[in-house]
Amino acid sequence: MQPTLQGTAVENFREYLRIPSVHPNINYDDCVAFVQKQAKSLDLPVQLFEPSPKHPILVITWEGTEPEKPAILLNGHMDVVPVFPEQWTYPPFDAHMDEKGNIYARGSQDMKCVNIQYLEAIRRLKLNGIRLKRTIHVSFVPHEEVGGSPGMKEFSQSQNFKNLNIGFALDEGIASPNNDFLVFYGERSIWHIEIKCTGKPGHGSLLPDNTAGEKFTKIINRFMEFRAKEKARLKDPSLKIGDVTSVNLTIVEGGVQRNVIPKELNANFDIRIATDVNHEDFEKMIQEWIRESGEGITCSFPEKNPCVENTKLDNTNPFWVAFKQACDENGMNLEKGIFTGGTDSRYVRAAGIPAIGFSPIINTPVLLHDTDEFLNKDVFLRGIEIYEKLIPAVANV
Ligand code: ZN
Numbered sequence: 001m002q003p004t005l006q007g008t009a010v011e012n013f014r015e016y017l018r019i020p021s022v023h024p025n026i027n028y029d030d031c032v033a034f035v036q037k038q039a040k041s042l043d044l045p046v047q048l049f050e051p052s053p054k055h056p057i058l059v060i061t062w063e064g065t066e067p068e069k070p071a072i073l074l075n076g077h078m079d080v081v082p083v084f085p086e087q088w089t090y091p092p093f094d095a096h097m098d099e100k101g102n103i104y105a106r107g108s109q110d111m112k113c114v115n116i117q118y119l120e121a122i123r124r125l126k127l128n129g130i131r132l133k134r135t136i137h138v139s140f141v142p143h144e145e146v147g148g149s150p151g152m153k154e155f156s157q158s159q160n161f162k163n164l165n166i167g168f169a170l171d172e173g174i175a176s177p178n179n180d181f182l183v184f185y186g187e188r189s190i191w192h193i194e195i196k197c198t199g200k201p202g203h204g205s206l207l208p209d210n211t212a213g214e215k216f217t218k219i220i221n222r223f224m225e226f227r228a229k230e231k232a233r234l235k236d237p238s239l240k241i242g243d244v245t246s247v248n249l250t251i252v253e254g255g256v257q258r259n260v261i262p263k264e265l266n267a268n269f270d271i272r273i274a275t276d277v278n279h280e281d282f283e284k285m286i287q288e289w290i291r292e293s294g295e296g297i298t299c300s301f302p303e304k305n306p307c308v309e310n311t312k313l314d315n316t317n318p319f320w321v322a323f324k325q326a327c328d329e330n331g332m333n334l335e336k337g338i339f340t341g342g343t344d345s346r347y348v349r350a351a352g353i354p355a356i357g358f359s360p361i362i363n364t365p366v367l368l369h370d371t372d373e374f375l376n377k378d379v380f381l382r383g384i385e386i387y388e389k390l391i392p393a394v395a396n397v
């Protein structure tokens with residue numbers, strides 16, 4: 001019996017899920033072989049770039065009838081986050097499908113589903129003899145889950161990327177627990193700040209001036225006061241977490257012995273700066289907190305994302321207009337927002353390319369990075385049909 005298109009799609013999805021491309025120390029060899037096999041089955045060329053050894057980037061290309069026009073990038077990452085297998089109902093790399101059609105695996109929502117949906121939509125369009133104006137590039141990138149490096153961060157700045165001549169990109173979104181499809185047009189900027197407080201060491205029985213601990217407390221309080229203000233803003237129901245700046249104390253270090261006042265105490269913060277905040281002003285504010293908290297305090301930025309302009313969701317962006325229209329015609333309700341975390345879209349946007357984060361997953365609990373991550377077969381298959389409409393819409397702009 002010939003396999004059906006739906007059967008092929010589900011089996012390709014499950015085969016991809018069974019490749020344990022999980023952090024840390026990922027070996028991407030099986031992903032490369034899988035993507036090359038998929039390209040062959042679609043009769044499309046695939047390019048393999050390896051700007052950093054062992055961190056391959058694959059691009060499957062479907063040339064358009066007007067290849068000189070800027071192309072469409074359909075991006076997805078191959079890596080997945082670690083699992084605690086003992087907490088899972090089914091082994092996380094078996095892609096077990098239960099009687100309801102729920103496929104359990106790490107990566108089923110984030111985001112191996114999306115790359116397979118891109119490819120299966122293209123398979124169907126090709127079988128129907130359809131040609132699109134603009135060239136489509138489907139990319140498979142590594143290491144998104146550890147900040148996109150080595151991966152899209154470097155690739156987006158490379159000549160190989162420029163050669164793809166991309167005019168618009170789609171990348172991952174997130175599952176929606178209700179009937180609304182979520183679309184993301186921007187991301188907050190990630191700043192990781194390390195504050196080092198130095199002071200006079202001494203005996204733990206005394207009350208000396210100029211201790212690291214006093215400064216440490218002051219500076220942490222400044223960050224926490226700011227955090228409380230941002231948290232309070234969320235009482236406004238029109239604001240979501242992506243609309244405000246988040247601040248969290250994530251690592252504290254220091255001290256040698258309980259009865260010794262330490263010479264140094266360090267505090268690390270994870271900050272996600274809202275897209276409407278001026279970065280210079282924000283940094284000035286932090287420098288002011290440091291100045292107020294005493295001498296001998298320094299700060300450094302292990303991560304400091306630049307300000308990236310949001311993708312416009314209005315009539316000035318013809319790709320958005322086409323995307324929206326295709327969604328409207330298919331009765332899809334869209335909920336627009338700023339993405340809570342970080343994705344590779346930020347690098348694509350930083351390269352000046354409009355990008356939308358979108359995963360066609362509705363009526364599904366949000367289980368990315370969680371135990372028992374799953375995607376229902378029918379939701380997955382509906383996603384392919386959605387891309388069968390969306391890809392031609394944006395590629396024929
Ligand atoms: Zn992801």
